Amino acid sequence: MSGFELHSEIREEVAKLCAKFPGEYWRTLDAVRGYPTEFVHALTEAGYLAVLVPEEYGGSGLGLSAAAAILETIHEQGCNGAACHAQMYTMGTVLRHGSDAQKQHYLPKIATGELRLQAFGVTEPTSGTDTTALRTTARREGDEYVVNGQKVWTSRAEHSDLMLLLARTTPRDQVAKKTDGLSTFLIDMQAAKGHGLTLRPIRSMMNHNSCEVFFDDMRIPADTLVGTEGKGFRYILDGMNAERLLIAAECIGDAKWFIQKATEYAKARVVFGRPIGQNQGIQFPIANAYAKMRAAELMVQDGLARFERGEPCGEQANMAKMLASEASWAAAEMCVQTHGGFGFAEEYDVERKFRETRLYQVAPISTNLILSYLAEHVLGLPRSY
Numbered sequence: 470m471s472g473f474e475l476h477s478e479i480r481e482e483v484a485k486l487c488a489k490f491p492g493e494y495w496r497t498l499d500a501v502r503g504y505p506t507e508f509v510h511a512l513t514e515a516g517y518l519a520v521l522v523p524e525e526y527g528g529s530g531l532g533l534s535a536a537a538a539i540l541e542t543i544h545e546q547g548c549n550g551a552a553c554h555a556q557m558y559t560m561g562t563v564l565r566h567g568s569d570a571q572k573q574h575y576l577p578k579i580a581t582g583e584l585r586l587q588a589f590g591v592t593e594p595t596s597g598t599d600t601t602a603l604r605t606t607a608r609r610e611g612d613e614y615v616v617n618g619q620k621v622w623t624s625r626a627e628h629s630d631l632m633l634l635l636a637r638t639t640p641r642d643q644v645a646k647k648t649d650g651l652s653t654f655l656i657d658m659q660a661a662k663g664h665g666l667t668l669r670p671i672r673s674m675m676n677h678n679s680c681e682v683f684f685d686d687m688r689i690p691a692d693t694l695v696g697t698e699g700k701g702f703r704y705i706l707d708g709m710n711a712e713r714l715l716i717a718a719e720c721i722g723d724a725k726w727f728i729q730k731a732t733e734y735a736k737a738r739v740v741f742g743r744p745i746g747q748n749q750g751i752q753f754p755i756a757n758a759y760a761k762m763r764a765a766e767l768m769v770q771d772g773l774a775r776f777e778r779g780e781p782c783g784e785q786a787n788m789a790k791m792l793a794s795e796a797s798w799a800a801a802e803m804c805v806q807t808h809g810g811f812g813f814a815e816e817y818d819v820e821r822k823f824r825e826t827r828l829y830q831v832a833p834i835s836t837n838l839i840l841s842y843l844a845e846h847v848l849g850l851p852r853s854y
């Protein structure tokens with residue numbers, strides 16, 4: 470793929486790091502819904518979570534394809550990047566739209582891991598995907614904003630120092646466009662906890678450390694506003710292509726893990742006096758999953774190359790996310806079937822990865838919304854909602 474860099478050396482080093490965190494590590498955490506502190510620490514120490522932070526702020530200033538190579542490898546090795554992937558890219562909003570003072574203060578600390586900016590508060594229980602209908606408000610009072618409302622599914626909130634929050638600063642009926650009047654804030658969660666900010670963990674299908682977040686007259690300094698008041702929705706949109714491409718890379722990694730696991734098992738498991746992989750009923754689904762993964766991988770690579778060249782890539786980023794999440798799910802389904810009963814046994818890790826990879830057809834954006842984006846913005850079909 471022209472213009473796409475594979476980052477083979479990074480992949481090799483990340484794989485070595487991941488080898489220290491085998492299936493047993495993830496299984497133990499999964500049982501208690503624990504946070505992979507040691508794994509995140511190892512990635513931070515090695516500098517992998519700071520690859521997108523520019524060098525002048527202490528990061529390595531690499532392109533998105535380097536971050537994608539890291540996340541894909543993490544997933545290909547059977548680990549999970551969801552505990553910390555947002556530390557890589559949430560800072561992009563501050564980098565692109567923050568003030569000099571915010572950049573100088575926060576980015577170097579985010580680069581070293583001293584501060585974790587990996588909580589992203591957009592989704593709310595009532596508005597769902599219709600982001601502009603969100604109800605959390607931030608009202609200006611002197612040199613403060615007073616925040617009231619609720620978020621849901623705020624991942625890693627308990628393991629983050631800062632939260633990027635999207636809240637309404639002008640009521641929807643007082644703005645010309647419903648996308649106006651929303652603002653982004655960079656909130657010091659440690660200071661706010663117990664002072665209007667409450668977290669409540671959500672137990673979910675897989676170990677994801679997501680929370681409900683409640684704001685009850687939470688007072689934050691006015692200088693926590695990122696960029697211009699009322700323009701926050703656009704700032705959030707700006708980061709979405711990067712996020713979609715990185716999540717897509719994780720899905721490709723998952724698909725590769727499932728395909729390798731199934732291939733090894735199909736060669737080793739002997740039933741009726743021959744390896745099950747000798748039966749085409751077992752071979753074909755594995756080959757099919759491989760073909761789907763490779764096709765999705767090319768779309769991810771195309772999206773990354775366009776992103777790095779500074780070209781529009783909304784179409785490719787959305788398609789990459791959709792196709793890669795479908796490819797990883799097809800591979801997961803195939804892997805369970807290939808393993809027969811053992812696909813359900815925790816010690817094989819297949820059932821855990823199966824649960825983990827299911828998420829990506831729903832979050833951070835669900836497949837229907839991607840299809841509607843393609844229908845409307847790429848194919849010119851009438852807007853449906």
Ligand SMILES: Cc1cc2nc3c(=O)[nH]c(=O)nc-3n(C[C@H](O)[C@H](O)[C@H](O)COP(=O)(O)OP(=O)(O)OC[C@H]3O[C@@H](n4cnc5c(N)ncnc54)[C@H](O)[C@@H]3O)c2cc1C
Pocket residue numbers: 588589590591592596597598599621622623624625673677679828831832833834835836837838841853854
């Ligand atoms: C584990 C997990 C972690 C998450 N982490 C975060 C996070 O850190 N920060 C954050 O802000 N959010 C987070 N989310 C939220 C996630 O982004 C949303 O769940 C997702 O965008 C879907 O929104 P919803 O759940 O409100 O579904 P809804 O918007 O209620 O949609 C439900 C279903 O209806 C479909 N649908 C809705 N409208 C239409 C339409 N017009 N046409 C066709 N179909 C439609 C959707 O595609 C979906 O299948 C997380 C979610 C999960 C499960």
